[in-house]
Amino acid sequence: MAFDLKEMVAARLGENYQLHERHINRTLVAAQRVIGFDKVYARAEGAYLYDMDNASYLDFLSGYSVFNIGRNHPVVKQAIRDVLDLDLPNMVQMDCSLLSGLLAEAITKRTPPHLDAVFFCNSGTEAMEGALKFARAATGRKRVISLESAFHGLSLGSLSLMGCESFTEGFGPLMEGFDARVPLDDLDALDRQLRSRDVAAFVIETVQGKGCKSPKTDFFVRAQELCRKYGTLLISDEVQTGLGRTGKMFGYQHWNLEPDIITLAKTLSGGYVPCGAIVTRREIYQKTFSRMDRCVVHSTTFGRNNLAMACGLASLEVIDSENLIENSAKMGALLMRKIDMLREKHSFIKEVRGKGLMIAIEFHEPQEFKLKMAWKFLHKIDKVLFAQMVVTQMLSKHRILTQVAGHAMDVLKILPPLIIGEREIDLFVSALDDVLSDCRKFPGPMWELGNNFVRAALGSKRPAESRPAVPA
Numbered sequence: 001m002a003f004d005l006k007e008m009v010a011a012r013l014g015e016n017y018q019l020h021e022r023h024i025n026r027t028l029v030a031a032q033r034v035i036g037f038d039k040v041y042a043r044a045e046g047a048y049l050y051d052m053d054n055a056s057y058l059d060f061l062s063g064y065s066v067f068n069i070g071r072n073h074p075v076v077k078q079a080i081r082d083v084l085d086l087d088l089p090n091m092v093q094m095d096c097s098l099l100s101g102l103l104a105e106a107i108t109k110r111t112p113p114h115l116d117a118v119f120f121c122n123s124g125t126e127a128m129e130g131a132l133k134f135a136r137a138a139t140g141r142k143r144v145i146s147l148e149s150a151f152h153g154l155s156l157g158s159l160s161l162m163g164c165e166s167f168t169e170g171f172g173p174l175m176e177g178f179d180a181r182v183p184l185d186d187l188d189a190l191d192r193q194l195r196s197r198d199v200a201a202f203v204i205e206t207v208q209g210k211g212c213k214s215p216k217t218d219f220f221v222r223a224q225e226l227c228r229k230y231g232t233l234l235i236s237d238e239v240q241t242g243l244g245r246t247g248k249m250f251g252y253q254h255w256n257l258e259p260d261i262i263t264l265a266k267t268l269s270g271g272y273v274p275c276g277a278i279v280t281r282r283e284i285y286q287k288t289f290s291r292m293d294r295c296v297v298h299s300t301t302f303g304r305n306n307l308a309m310a311c312g313l314a315s316l317e318v319i320d321s322e323n324l325i326e327n328s329a330k331m332g333a334l335l336m337r338k339i340d341m342l343r344e345k346h347s348f349i350k351e352v353r354g355k356g357l358m359i360a361i362e363f364h365e366p367q368e369f370k371l372k373m374a375w376k377f378l379h380k381i382d383k384v385l386f387a388q389m390v391v392t393q394m395l396s397k398h399r400i401l402t403q404v405a406g407h408a409m410d411v412l413k414i415l416p417p418l419i420i421g422e423r424e425i426d427l428f429v430s431a432l433d434d435v436l437s438d439c440r441k442f443p444g445p446m447w448e449l450g451n452n453f454v455r456a457a458l459g460s461k462r463p464a465e466s467r468p469a470v471p472a
Contacts, residue, residue, distance in 0.1 A: 125153025247356030
């Protein structure tokens, strides 16, 4: 009997959560059920997901910024078909493939001249692991420092840069010399860390994935000056902020920085085949691959595979040809302005911040007495519950996918695909207005939802299973 994938999917679509509960991550399944994220999506196109009844869901999460160009883009699909039709040799391992050379050329055409050497891998965390090795090899130093609330991935090296115990618990000891965290905008704290001249790299996200925070001062500019003064490399993690997300090709361009290393992934995949990259100065690259016997001292089996390279080439072409960077800046500004206009009506909203289409909405304790009491009750249980209520209602009532921006944060985060227009913006703002209006009714459906979350958490023998999931 011939293998028929289409027939298999048609026959078994809907078993998604049962299969995952049985064979994959049953704790994640439990969390998804508690927060109402146990939807079955049957297809996707552009900025929308569709369930088995063909109801549309507006995707304002974009797979954590994987789908900057939208889902199932025809240009990327065609590139994949072309690669398959060509029957090219793939992953020969001791050759130099054409497509990886072409993608490296395409990336370095979009970076400043000093970033002229590329290493390909499979993911953001793998790109960060490689960047850390490059920095150590180039400087001969062992320590690496990062910012408070940093998120750089979940493999051991990148995890060691993170200060969030909810991710690091149970995985110690972490990397020695990776434990220093610098508060955003605290230049003196950074200087104290760097002046020992034993720090290989300072790693930043120009807009932090957890909470969507950026400096309120010229911190990044001054930090770069300090790095140069003390011989420390500056690594800009562009895995989420890169390729148009913030309204520029790369996040560091908002401050006219010249990082020594950047890391890329997510959007480079086109949403199809995982693709990551380290882009650095040639002299740093050569410090790693310093002799012929070290020509593969850092390598990865699948990093330069033809399908991933084709997806990367197609994705860059779409970003340029569809003017997605310009659209990100324009639509992001419009979206933040319209959300900010809701602050007068809804005292829950503290701040709207972000760059381009990487946006956070931070909530705080409301002014009204009854709502204050409800807020305090929820926060005694879990600081993330209010934001999770909003996220759950945005999905269940309005079919809009968003996320909580981090553990113990009253922050809703949105990452719409860069293809969105005013229609999607109006849908989102109208839905948020409606959900926050429900929050003003106490008692009311939103607070009942909060009680349901509490009961689910208290009724579980393993409370962590009921806690909302907050990945990258």
